[in-house]
Amino acid sequence: MKRIYFDHSATTPVDNRVLDAMLPYFAEQFGNPSSVLIEEGGIPHKAVDEAREKIARLVGAEKDEIIFTASATEANNLAIKGLALANRDKGKRILFSDIEHFSIMNQADFMRILGFEIDFVRVDNYGVLDMEDLKKKVTDGTVLVSVMHANLEIGTIEPVKEIASFLKERGVIFHSDGAGTSGRIPVSVNDLGIDTMTISPHQFYGPKGIAALYLRKDVRLASIIQGGFQEMGYRAGTENIPGIVGFGEAARLAMEEMDERVQKLTMLGRRLWDGLASSIDYLHFTGHPKQRLPGHVSFWIEFVEGESLLLWLNLNSIASASGSACASNMMAVDETGLKASHVLTAVGVPPEICHGSITFSLGKDNTMDEVEHLLSVIPGIVKRLRDMSPLYASFKQQQKEHDK
Numbered sequence: 001m002k003r004i005y006f007d008h009s010a011t012t013p014v015d016n017r018v019l020d021a022m023l024p025y026f027a028e029q030f031g032n033p034s035s036v037l038i039e040e041g042g043i044p045h046k047a048v049d050e051a052r053e054k055i056a057r058l059v060g061a062e063k064d065e066i067i068f069t070a071s072a073t074e075a076n077n078l079a080i081k082g083l084a085l086a087n088r089d090k091g092k093r094i095l096f097s098d099i100e101h102f103s104i105m106n107q108a109d110f111m112r113i114l115g116f117e118i119d120f121v122r123v124d125n126y127g128v129l130d131m132e133d134l135k136k137k138v139t140d141g142t143v144l145v146s147v148m149h150a151n152l153e154i155g156t157i158e159p160v161k162e163i164a165s166f167l168k169e170r171g172v173i174f175h176s177d178g179a180g181t182s183g184r185i186p187v188s189v190n191d192l193g194i195d196t197m198t199i200s201p202h203q204f205y206g207p208k209g210i211a212a213l214y215l216r217k218d219v220r221l222a223s224i225i226q227g228g229f230q231e232m233g234y235r236a237g238t239e240n241i242p243g244i245v246g247f248g249e250a251a252r253l254a255m256e257e258m259d260e261r262v263q264k265l266t267m268l269g270r271r272l273w274d275g276l277a278s279s280i281d282y283l284h285f286t287g288h289p290k291q292r293l294p295g296h297v298s299f300w301i302e303f304v305e306g307e308s309l310l311l312w313l314n315l316n317s318i319a320s321a322s323g324s325a326c327a328s329n330m331m332a333v334d335e336t337g338l339k340a341s342h343v344l345t346a347v348g349v350p351p352e353i354c355h356g357s358i359t360f361s362l363g364k365d366n367t368m369d370e371v372e373h374l375l376s377v378i379p380g381i382v383k384r385l386r387d388m389s390p391l392y393a394s395f396k397q398q399q400k401e402h403d404k
Protein backbone atom coordinates (compact mmCIF):
# COMPACT_ATOMS: atom_id res chain seq x y z
CA MET A 1 0.00 0.00 0.00
CA LYS A 2 1.21 3.53 -0.73
CA ARG A 3 2.39 5.63 2.19
CA ILE A 4 -0.32 7.11 4.36
CA TYR A 5 0.28 10.57 5.78
CA PHE A 6 -1.43 11.11 9.14
CA ASP A 7 0.82 13.93 10.38
CA HIS A 8 -0.94 17.05 9.08
CA SER A 9 -0.36 18.86 12.38
CA ALA A 10 3.34 18.94 11.47
CA THR A 11 2.70 20.30 7.99
CA THR A 12 0.49 19.78 4.95
CA PRO A 13 1.45 19.24 1.30
CA VAL A 14 1.10 22.27 -0.96
CA ASP A 15 -2.14 21.98 -2.94
CA ASN A 16 -1.42 21.76 -6.69
CA ARG A 17 -3.73 24.72 -7.28
CA VAL A 18 -1.67 26.73 -4.81
CA LEU A 19 1.56 25.72 -6.53
CA ASP A 20 0.16 26.76 -9.93
CA ALA A 21 -0.70 30.20 -8.54
CA MET A 22 2.83 30.61 -7.14
CA LEU A 23 4.90 29.54 -10.16
CA PRO A 24 4.73 32.75 -12.26
CA TYR A 25 6.17 34.79 -9.38
CA PHE A 26 9.47 32.94 -9.26
CA ALA A 27 10.75 33.97 -12.68
CA GLU A 28 8.16 35.73 -14.85
CA GLN A 29 6.74 38.23 -12.36
CA PHE A 30 9.92 38.50 -10.32
CA GLY A 31 9.87 42.23 -9.55
CA ASN A 32 10.16 43.92 -6.17
CA PRO A 33 6.71 45.15 -5.07
CA SER A 34 8.31 48.29 -3.61
CA SER A 35 9.20 49.30 -7.21
CA VAL A 36 5.54 50.11 -7.73
CA LEU A 37 6.06 52.78 -10.41
CA ILE A 38 7.35 50.25 -12.96
CA GLU A 39 5.49 47.29 -14.41
CA GLU A 40 7.95 44.74 -12.98
CA GLY A 41 7.10 45.94 -9.48
CA GLY A 42 3.48 46.90 -10.03
CA ILE A 43 2.25 43.41 -10.87
CA PRO A 44 3.79 41.77 -7.76
CA HIS A 45 2.53 44.72 -5.69
CA LYS A 46 -1.01 44.03 -6.89
CA ALA A 47 -0.59 40.30 -6.23
CA VAL A 48 0.43 41.00 -2.62
CA ASP A 49 -2.57 43.28 -2.20
CA GLU A 50 -4.95 40.64 -3.54
CA ALA A 51 -3.45 37.90 -1.35
CA ARG A 52 -3.76 40.11 1.73
CA GLU A 53 -7.44 40.57 0.95
CA LYS A 54 -8.02 36.81 0.63
CA ILE A 55 -6.30 36.10 3.96
CA ALA A 56 -8.25 38.86 5.67
CA ARG A 57 -11.52 37.35 4.42
CA LEU A 58 -10.48 33.92 5.74
CA VAL A 59 -10.35 35.20 9.33
CA GLY A 60 -12.94 37.99 9.08
CA ALA A 61 -10.41 40.83 9.27
CA GLU A 62 -9.73 43.92 7.20
CA LYS A 63 -6.99 43.91 4.60
CA ASP A 64 -4.72 46.37 6.39
CA GLU A 65 -4.90 44.27 9.58
CA ILE A 66 -2.76 41.50 8.01
CA ILE A 67 1.03 41.68 8.45
CA PHE A 68 3.16 39.18 6.52
CA THR A 69 6.06 37.42 8.28
CA ALA A 70 8.43 34.61 7.32
CA SER A 71 6.90 32.03 9.66
CA ALA A 72 4.40 31.47 12.45
CA THR A 73 7.35 31.54 14.85
CA GLU A 74 8.24 35.03 13.67
CA ALA A 75 4.60 36.11 13.89
CA ASN A 76 4.44 34.87 17.49
CA ASN A 77 7.67 36.70 18.30
CA LEU A 78 6.39 39.89 16.68
CA ALA A 79 3.18 39.60 18.70
CA ILE A 80 4.75 38.99 22.12
CA LYS A 81 7.75 41.30 21.84
CA GLY A 82 6.02 43.92 19.71
CA LEU A 83 2.91 44.17 21.87
CA ALA A 84 4.81 44.12 25.15
CA LEU A 85 7.31 46.78 24.10
CA ALA A 86 4.72 49.09 22.53
CA ASN A 87 2.43 48.88 25.58
CA ARG A 88 4.87 48.63 28.46
CA ASP A 89 3.43 51.83 29.91
CA LYS A 90 0.32 49.76 30.78
CA GLY A 91 2.25 47.11 32.72
CA LYS A 92 5.04 44.56 32.58
CA ARG A 93 3.29 41.32 33.48
CA ILE A 94 2.71 38.73 30.72
CA LEU A 95 0.78 35.46 30.97
CA PHE A 96 1.12 32.35 28.79
CA SER A 97 -0.88 29.14 29.02
CA ASP A 98 1.01 26.03 30.15
CA ILE A 99 0.62 24.38 26.72
CA GLU A 100 1.78 27.07 24.30
CA HIS A 101 3.99 26.33 21.30
CA PHE A 102 7.73 26.73 21.89
CA SER A 103 7.73 29.91 19.80
CA ILE A 104 5.72 31.43 22.65
CA MET A 105 7.12 29.54 25.64
CA ASN A 106 10.77 30.09 24.73
CA GLN A 107 10.35 33.86 24.72
CA ALA A 108 9.88 33.87 28.49
CA ASP A 109 13.55 34.17 29.47
CA PHE A 110 14.25 36.89 26.91
CA MET A 111 11.22 38.90 28.01
CA ARG A 112 12.44 38.67 31.61
CA ILE A 113 15.78 40.14 30.48
CA LEU A 114 13.79 43.05 29.02
CA GLY A 115 12.23 43.62 32.43
CA PHE A 116 8.91 41.82 32.03
CA GLU A 117 7.39 39.38 34.53
CA ILE A 118 6.24 36.07 33.01
CA ASP A 119 3.73 33.71 34.60
CA PHE A 120 1.83 30.67 33.34
CA VAL A 121 -1.86 29.74 33.50
CA ARG A 122 -2.89 26.16 34.21
CA VAL A 123 -5.02 23.94 32.00
CA ASP A 124 -7.28 21.07 33.08
CA ASN A 125 -6.82 17.40 32.24
CA TYR A 126 -8.35 17.98 28.80
CA GLY A 127 -5.98 20.85 28.08
CA VAL A 128 -8.68 23.51 28.45
CA LEU A 129 -7.48 26.75 30.04
CA ASP A 130 -8.46 27.10 33.70
CA MET A 131 -10.47 30.35 33.69
CA GLU A 132 -10.34 30.66 37.47
CA ASP A 133 -6.56 30.44 37.43
CA LEU A 134 -6.48 33.07 34.68
CA LYS A 135 -8.70 35.42 36.66
CA LYS A 136 -6.50 34.94 39.71
CA LYS A 137 -3.29 35.69 37.81
CA VAL A 138 -4.45 38.74 35.84
CA THR A 139 -3.37 41.68 37.97
CA ASP A 140 -3.44 45.45 37.47
CA GLY A 141 0.04 45.25 35.96
CA THR A 142 -0.85 42.59 33.37
CA VAL A 143 -0.30 43.95 29.87
CA LEU A 144 -0.54 40.84 27.68
CA VAL A 145 -1.96 37.30 27.66
CA SER A 146 -1.21 34.67 25.01
CA VAL A 147 -3.35 31.54 24.70
CA MET A 148 -3.28 29.39 21.55
CA HIS A 149 -6.57 28.79 19.76
CA ALA A 150 -5.96 25.04 19.51
CA ASN A 151 -3.16 22.73 20.56
CA LEU A 152 -1.83 20.62 17.71
CA GLU A 153 -0.46 17.89 19.99
CA ILE A 154 -3.67 17.04 21.84
CA GLY A 155 -6.21 18.70 19.55
CA THR A 156 -8.05 20.73 22.20
CA ILE A 157 -9.71 23.96 21.07
CA GLU A 158 -9.46 26.65 23.74
CA PRO A 159 -12.36 28.89 24.91
CA VAL A 160 -10.76 31.89 23.22
CA LYS A 161 -13.96 33.92 23.00
CA GLU A 162 -14.57 33.60 26.75
CA ILE A 163 -10.94 34.47 27.50
CA ALA A 164 -11.08 37.52 25.21
CA SER A 165 -14.27 38.78 26.82
CA PHE A 166 -12.74 38.64 30.30
CA LEU A 167 -9.48 40.27 29.23
CA LYS A 168 -11.30 43.06 27.42
CA GLU A 169 -13.06 43.95 30.67
CA ARG A 170 -9.67 44.19 32.35
CA GLY A 171 -8.08 46.18 29.52
CA VAL A 172 -5.50 43.44 28.82
CA ILE A 173 -4.21 42.78 25.29
CA PHE A 174 -4.91 39.26 24.05
CA HIS A 175 -2.83 37.34 21.48
CA SER A 176 -3.85 33.91 20.22
CA ASP A 177 -1.66 31.59 18.17
CA GLY A 178 -4.09 30.49 15.47
CA ALA A 179 -1.65 28.32 13.51
CA GLY A 180 -3.69 25.24 14.40
CA THR A 181 -7.11 26.66 13.52
CA SER A 182 -6.97 29.33 10.81
CA GLY A 183 -7.75 27.63 7.51
CA ARG A 184 -8.74 24.41 9.30
CA ILE A 185 -11.96 25.47 11.02
CA PRO A 186 -14.07 28.64 10.67
CA VAL A 187 -12.34 31.55 12.41
CA SER A 188 -13.63 35.10 12.87
CA VAL A 189 -11.26 37.37 14.76
CA ASN A 190 -14.06 39.84 15.43
CA ASP A 191 -16.40 37.20 16.81
CA LEU A 192 -13.60 35.82 18.99
CA GLY A 193 -12.72 39.32 20.20
CA ILE A 194 -8.95 38.82 20.02
CA ASP A 195 -6.39 41.58 19.44
CA THR A 196 -3.79 39.64 17.46
CA MET A 197 -3.64 36.17 15.90
CA THR A 198 -0.95 34.15 14.14
CA ILE A 199 -1.92 32.53 10.82
CA SER A 200 0.18 29.81 9.16
CA PRO A 201 -0.61 28.59 5.61
CA HIS A 202 1.54 25.46 5.69
CA GLN A 203 -1.09 24.13 8.09
CA PHE A 204 -3.76 24.37 5.36
CA TYR A 205 -2.03 23.32 2.12
CA GLY A 206 -0.09 26.51 1.55
CA PRO A 207 3.69 27.06 1.37
CA LYS A 208 6.23 27.17 4.17
CA GLY A 209 8.39 30.24 4.74
CA ILE A 210 5.43 32.62 4.94
CA ALA A 211 2.86 33.42 7.64
CA ALA A 212 0.95 36.42 8.97
CA LEU A 213 -0.05 38.26 12.09
CA TYR A 214 -3.53 39.70 12.34
CA LEU A 215 -3.35 43.01 14.22
CA ARG A 216 -6.55 44.79 15.24
CA LYS A 217 -6.42 48.38 14.05
CA ASP A 218 -6.41 50.16 17.39
CA VAL A 219 -3.71 47.97 19.00
CA ARG A 220 -0.17 49.33 19.32
CA LEU A 221 2.67 47.15 18.04
CA ALA A 222 6.42 47.79 17.91
CA SER A 223 8.52 46.48 15.03
CA ILE A 224 11.19 43.96 16.05
CA ILE A 225 12.98 43.85 12.67
CA GLN A 226 14.49 47.19 11.74
CA GLY A 227 15.04 48.08 8.09
CA GLY A 228 12.72 49.36 5.40
CA PHE A 229 9.05 50.24 5.67
CA GLN A 230 7.41 47.14 4.25
CA GLU A 231 4.25 45.77 5.86
CA MET A 232 3.06 49.19 7.04
CA GLY A 233 6.32 49.62 8.92
CA TYR A 234 5.79 46.58 11.15
CA ARG A 235 8.01 44.08 9.34
CA ALA A 236 11.02 45.16 7.28
CA GLY A 237 12.33 43.05 4.40
CA THR A 238 11.54 42.42 0.75
CA GLU A 239 8.33 40.42 0.49
CA ASN A 240 8.28 36.72 -0.39
CA ILE A 241 5.97 37.17 -3.38
CA PRO A 242 5.54 33.49 -4.39
CA GLY A 243 4.89 32.57 -0.78
CA ILE A 244 2.39 35.39 -0.27
CA VAL A 245 0.53 34.51 -3.47
CA GLY A 246 0.40 30.85 -2.41
CA PHE A 247 -0.77 31.89 1.04
CA GLY A 248 -3.60 33.88 -0.51
CA GLU A 249 -4.67 31.05 -2.79
CA ALA A 250 -4.57 28.53 0.07
CA ALA A 251 -6.75 30.90 2.11
CA ARG A 252 -9.25 31.22 -0.76
CA LEU A 253 -9.49 27.46 -1.20
CA ALA A 254 -9.79 26.87 2.54
CA MET A 255 -12.67 29.29 2.72
CA GLU A 256 -14.47 27.75 -0.25
CA GLU A 257 -13.96 24.15 0.89
CA MET A 258 -14.15 24.64 4.67
CA ASP A 259 -17.50 22.94 5.28
CA GLU A 260 -16.64 19.95 3.10
CA ARG A 261 -13.22 19.48 4.69
CA VAL A 262 -14.50 19.77 8.26
CA GLN A 263 -17.35 17.35 7.62
CA LYS A 264 -15.05 14.75 6.07
CA LEU A 265 -12.35 15.05 8.74
CA THR A 266 -14.90 14.86 11.53
CA MET A 267 -16.23 11.58 10.08
CA LEU A 268 -12.77 10.07 9.56
CA GLY A 269 -11.61 11.17 13.00
CA ARG A 270 -14.64 9.67 14.70
CA ARG A 271 -14.09 6.32 12.96
CA LEU A 272 -10.42 6.30 13.95
CA TRP A 273 -11.24 7.23 17.55
CA ASP A 274 -13.91 4.53 17.88
CA GLY A 275 -11.76 1.92 16.14
CA LEU A 276 -8.81 2.50 18.44
CA ALA A 277 -11.01 2.48 21.54
CA SER A 278 -12.52 -0.89 20.61
CA SER A 279 -9.34 -2.66 19.49
CA ILE A 280 -6.58 -1.65 21.94
CA ASP A 281 -6.79 -2.04 25.71
CA TYR A 282 -5.06 0.30 28.17
CA LEU A 283 -5.35 3.14 25.64
CA HIS A 284 -6.07 6.65 26.93
CA PHE A 285 -7.11 9.52 24.67
CA THR A 286 -5.66 12.98 25.27
CA GLY A 287 -7.31 16.34 24.75
CA HIS A 288 -10.99 17.19 24.90
CA PRO A 289 -13.24 14.45 23.45
CA LYS A 290 -15.52 16.93 21.66
CA GLN A 291 -13.96 20.38 21.80
CA ARG A 292 -11.15 19.41 19.43
CA LEU A 293 -9.82 19.81 15.90
CA PRO A 294 -11.61 17.68 13.28
CA GLY A 295 -9.62 14.67 12.15
CA HIS A 296 -7.30 14.87 15.16
CA VAL A 297 -6.86 11.80 17.40
CA SER A 298 -4.23 11.67 20.15
CA PHE A 299 -3.64 9.12 22.88
CA TRP A 300 -1.12 7.24 24.99
CA ILE A 301 -0.86 3.50 25.46
CA GLU A 302 0.29 1.81 28.60
CA PHE A 303 3.39 -0.41 28.26
CA VAL A 304 4.24 0.99 24.82
CA GLU A 305 6.94 3.55 24.05
CA GLY A 306 5.75 6.17 21.57
CA GLU A 307 8.87 6.35 19.43
CA SER A 308 8.89 2.59 18.97
CA LEU A 309 5.24 2.69 17.92
CA LEU A 310 6.03 5.60 15.59
CA LEU A 311 8.86 3.65 13.95
CA TRP A 312 6.77 0.51 13.49
CA LEU A 313 3.96 2.53 11.96
CA ASN A 314 6.51 4.10 9.62
CA LEU A 315 7.68 0.62 8.58
CA ASN A 316 4.04 -0.06 7.74
CA SER A 317 3.98 3.06 5.52
CA ILE A 318 2.04 5.19 8.02
CA ALA A 319 3.36 8.62 9.03
CA SER A 320 2.28 9.92 12.43
CA ALA A 321 3.77 11.85 15.36
CA SER A 322 4.95 10.88 18.83
CA GLY A 323 4.08 13.05 21.80
CA SER A 324 7.45 12.25 23.36
CA ALA A 325 8.83 14.89 20.98
CA CYS A 326 12.41 14.24 21.98
CA ALA A 327 13.81 16.74 19.50
CA SER A 328 13.39 19.59 21.95
CA ASN A 329 15.98 20.25 24.64
CA MET A 330 13.41 22.29 26.52
CA MET A 331 11.30 19.30 27.55
CA ALA A 332 11.49 17.72 30.98
CA VAL A 333 13.78 14.68 31.33
CA ASP A 334 12.61 11.86 33.55
CA GLU A 335 14.62 9.10 35.22
CA THR A 336 14.69 7.06 32.00
CA GLY A 337 16.65 9.78 30.22
CA LEU A 338 13.79 10.37 27.77
CA LYS A 339 12.13 13.74 27.34
CA ALA A 340 8.45 14.24 28.06
CA SER A 341 6.16 16.68 26.30
CA HIS A 342 5.38 19.81 28.35
CA VAL A 343 1.86 19.65 26.92
CA LEU A 344 1.20 16.14 28.22
CA THR A 345 2.71 16.81 31.64
CA ALA A 346 0.56 19.98 31.85
CA VAL A 347 -2.60 17.89 31.38
CA GLY A 348 -1.52 15.49 34.10
CA VAL A 349 0.10 12.64 32.17
CA PRO A 350 3.10 11.36 34.18
CA PRO A 351 6.41 11.91 32.34
CA GLU A 352 7.20 8.19 32.21
CA ILE A 353 3.89 7.61 30.42
CA CYS A 354 4.24 10.51 27.97
CA HIS A 355 6.64 8.41 25.93
CA GLY A 356 3.72 6.26 24.79
CA SER A 357 1.88 9.18 23.23
CA ILE A 358 0.88 9.26 19.56
CA THR A 359 -0.95 11.86 17.46
CA PHE A 360 -2.79 11.13 14.23
CA SER A 361 -3.81 14.29 12.37
CA LEU A 362 -5.75 13.64 9.20
CA GLY A 363 -6.01 15.83 6.11
CA LYS A 364 -8.46 16.61 3.32
CA ASP A 365 -7.02 13.95 0.99
CA ASN A 366 -7.08 11.07 3.46
CA THR A 367 -9.64 8.32 2.91
CA MET A 368 -11.68 5.87 4.94
CA ASP A 369 -9.68 3.02 3.39
CA GLU A 370 -6.51 4.55 4.88
CA VAL A 371 -8.14 4.79 8.29
CA GLU A 372 -9.25 1.16 8.06
CA HIS A 373 -5.74 0.09 7.06
CA LEU A 374 -4.30 1.80 10.13
CA LEU A 375 -6.89 0.13 12.35
CA SER A 376 -5.98 -3.24 10.84
CA VAL A 377 -2.25 -2.99 11.57
CA ILE A 378 -1.91 -1.04 14.82
CA PRO A 379 -3.25 -3.71 17.22
CA GLY A 380 -0.60 -6.17 16.00
CA ILE A 381 2.15 -3.58 16.39
CA VAL A 382 1.03 -2.78 19.93
CA LYS A 383 0.98 -6.49 20.82
CA ARG A 384 4.48 -6.98 19.40
CA LEU A 385 5.86 -4.05 21.41
CA ARG A 386 4.15 -5.17 24.60
CA ASP A 387 5.51 -8.68 24.19
CA MET A 388 8.99 -7.12 24.34
CA SER A 389 8.19 -5.02 27.41
CA PRO A 390 9.37 -6.31 30.83
CA LEU A 391 6.91 -3.90 32.45
CA TYR A 392 4.01 -5.48 30.61
CA ALA A 393 5.21 -8.99 31.47
CA SER A 394 5.40 -8.00 35.14
CA PHE A 395 1.93 -6.45 34.96
CA LYS A 396 0.41 -9.59 33.41
CA GLN A 397 2.08 -11.77 36.04
CA GLN A 398 0.62 -9.62 38.80
CA GLN A 399 -2.79 -9.95 37.18
CA LYS A 400 -2.52 -13.73 37.11
CA GLU A 401 -1.55 -13.84 40.78
CA HIS A 402 -4.39 -11.52 41.66
CA ASP A 403 -6.91 -13.70 39.79
CA LYS A 404 -5.87 -16.91 41.62
